[in-house]
Amino acid sequence: MTTETTKAVYATDQNWEDLLQKPGVLLVDFSAEWCPPCRRLEPIIHELAGDFAGSATVATVDVEMNPAVTARYNVRNMPTILVFKDGQLVNRQVGFATKPVLTNLIESSLPLS
Numbered sequence: 001m002t003t004e005t006t007k008a009v010y011a012t013d014q015n016w017e018d019l020l021q022k023p024g025v026l027l028v029d030f031s032a033e034w035c036p037p038c039r040r041l042e043p044i045i046h047e048l049a050g051d052f053a054g055s056a057t058v059a060t061v062d063v064e065m066n067p068a069v070t071a072r073y074n075v076r077n078m079p080t081i082l083v084f085k086d087g088q089l090v091n092r093q094v095g096f097a098t099k100p101v102l103t104n105l106i107e108s109s110l111p112l113s
Helices: 016-021 036-051 067-072 099-107
Strands: 009-011 025-031 056-062 080-085 088-094
Touching (some): 025 099, 036 056, 036 099, 080 099, 088 099
Parallel strands (some): 025 056
Antiparallel strands (some): 025 080, 080 088
16 A cells, blocks of 8 residues: 555534445544644554545544534543444544554455455
8 A cells, every 4th residue: 555645534523424424434533632642643544544545534533622523432532543334333442553553443344355
């Protein structure tokens, strides 16, 4: 895979249902600007958006600006990564994770080709 300059989708309380209803895999990074591990994770999230462009959606949620979706999934620690497949929560990773770990989370939810 080659890394493109694709940016992750910015998920909000307002567009959440639309994102969730899209078929396929959705990886969501719940983070906050003041969180050092979140800042370290941010470039990895954008790399993943490029790596998986066309096969999975990668999004980020600012927990302070989007309290409804944050509370809906009981996100209390940042960063928290949630993986959805066809709108259903299939995986949760709490805390900083490396790119290979997050890549595996996405790939394990993709259909076998």
